[in-house]
Amino acid sequence: MAQVGSGIDAGFPFSAVVGQDQLRLALTLCAVHPGIGGVLVRGEKGTAKSTVVRALAALLPPVDDRPARLVELPVGATEDRVVGSLDLEKVLRDGERAFQPGLLAAAHDGILYVDEVNLLHDHLVDVLLDAAAMGRVHIERDGISHSHPARFVMVGTMNPEEGELRPQLLDRFGLAVDVAASRDVDTRMQVVRRRLDYEADPAGFAAGFAEQDAALARRIAAARDALAGVRLSDTELRRIAALCASFDVDGMRADLVLARTATAHAAWRGADAVAEEDVRVAAELTLPHRRRRDPFDEPGLDPQQLEDALRDAAEQAGPPEPDQDPDPDPEPDPDGPGGGPAPDETPSPPAGQAPDAPAGDAEATDGETRRQAPGAPGSAPERKVGAPAAQFRARLLQIPGVGEGAPGRRSRARTAQGRTVRQTAERGHGLHLVGTLFAAAEHQATRGRTAGRMKLAPSDIRGAHREGREGNLVLFVVDASGSMAARDRLSAVTGAVVSLLRDAYQRRDKVAVITVRGSSAELVLPPTSSVDVAVRRLASLRTGGRSPLAQGFLEARAVVLRERVRDPRRRPLVVALTDGRATGGVEPVHRARVAAGLLADTSAAAVVVDCETGMIRLGLARELATALRGAYVRLDELSAEQVAGVVRAGTSTFAA
Incomplete structure (x- = not known):
């Protein structure tokens, strides 16, 4: 079902991944429609999360005669590195105010991959998800006003054992998938065999799946081109609204994401209109993580609850339109144009299901x-x-006191992202620009400054002491x-x-x-x-x-x-x-x-x-x-x- 995680992931073919149908489908739909808002992949260690994400990059359409990029965001990245910042070198050297793009610009028309996204600072997660939803990055800082496109497939992976994302941030991800290693012996054998074959001969192994990957790439490109022509009727839109209302999700983001995902799935299977099967698949990917109102609620979606909600939504949606299949529970052909897993396939229950709480009588x-x-x-x-x-x-x-800044939001701490409280002649968290310029200003006369040029020395550099919160x-x-x-x-x-x-x-x-x-x-x-x-x-x-x-x-x-x-x-x-x-x-x-x-x-x-x-x-x-x-x-x-x-x-x- 999953490839065992290891450091050799770059060239593993997407088609060679054993199982993980729901994860592969979620990534594919985001590749078809980046406006869905990305995928959150939750799972234990060694379940091929990184392997599948990296393999997807090879299937995306090329950009300006170059392959689509996969940009990896390290957990310790600063906001300046992510969104971009003032190009200080050009300012000091040429006296020009210039912008230096960040990782979001590099990920344009590609994949932005964040491993261990649950360990990333919350404000950075907000920045990433805002950019993924809007398709642009707007920067207003350091006297710079800049905007650039940033359309990318946002993928975050996490191990729930290392801590959960807050429900507010969970909702910002378009889709979420829980992955687990298969317990089927034959499947596990096939996983290990393919991995060993790949490690023995990466180029030869990839060549064996080259045609399958090429076919998937062509199908993604065709679905992207057809997306604008897919019709979402009022009947299916009412079904979507009724489904979200029945699960009592907060806000309207779930409705929008579900509609986009259903449209992308219709385009992926080659249809020109959204049908109930598209809504069903979209609901399985869109709703589970949005039902976590409390931090201690178990993730997942009860299949029977989904069936009941779809039945109720069908009644509210009214009779099907003449060009639609009147069958309320269509069974798509797994070998037909829809591809992917059967939409009514019952998922396994969430791992670590909490035992029933003691009765309150x-x-x-x-x-x-x-x-x-x-x-x-x-x-x-x-x-x-x-x-x-x-x-x-x-x-x-x-x-009490000031800590060293373990990621979190409780006590005061020295951090790289907090507010600047003072400057220091020692190394701090980033450059204290104003302090540096003031320190240099005192020596300009003795350094023979010429008009328009400020002369700096290493002794002028001032670091910034920042204070934020720690866990x-x-x-x-x-x-x-x-x-x-x-x-x-x-x-x-x-x-x-x-x-x-x-x-x-x-x-x-x-x-x-x-x-x-x-x-x-x-x-x-x-x-x-x-x-x-x-x-x-x-x-x-x-x-x-x-x-x-x-x-x-x-x-x-x-x-x-x-x-x-x-x-x-x-x-x-x-x-x-x-x-x-x-x-x-x-x-x-x-x-x-x-x-x-x-x-x-x-x-x-x-x-x-x-x-x-x-x-x-x-x-x-x-x-x-x-x-x-x-x-x-x-x-x-x-x-x-x-x-x-x-x-x-x-x-x-x-x-x-």
């Missing part, structure tokens, strides 16, 4: 299966936590002991954690979860950017037993130290949710404070969320916050709607 939340917890005799019984309480917009938990490692230490389970308190706690996880998702943090109960602490989720996994782990959380908080803080310390070696730029933030009751007498309480001090010695920022309720409060959580040298906040103060302000995790400030 009284029996599920108050009296689920109880059993004796392992550990010391007399410990509280274990039970499964109830469904999380209602989520809310969490207030901002922020690390952090947010490490949750969740007390799941018997005291926390009392009065179903843990349902409120898990609801708060889910709210904080949603905030971490939006701010592009890495997260980890440690639970504390019984006689030990468990790292139930190692640090990851895929925060939706944490929500699934919380759904199966069990409670009961003692509160070994000391072990929890020691485990958090170990995680912080390990991650500091792996990802030194990402500063840690420990969020402990507990009532502070390290049960078992005075000694466990003392050990918890000592362990908290050891965690604080790592310089990790910390926030203790006090989950204690009732009329009488012991205040133990506040004492733990002091030991952690962190901030203290009550559980009911986590909502940004209820309490305004920012929690800065540290001893300096806490704005309530």
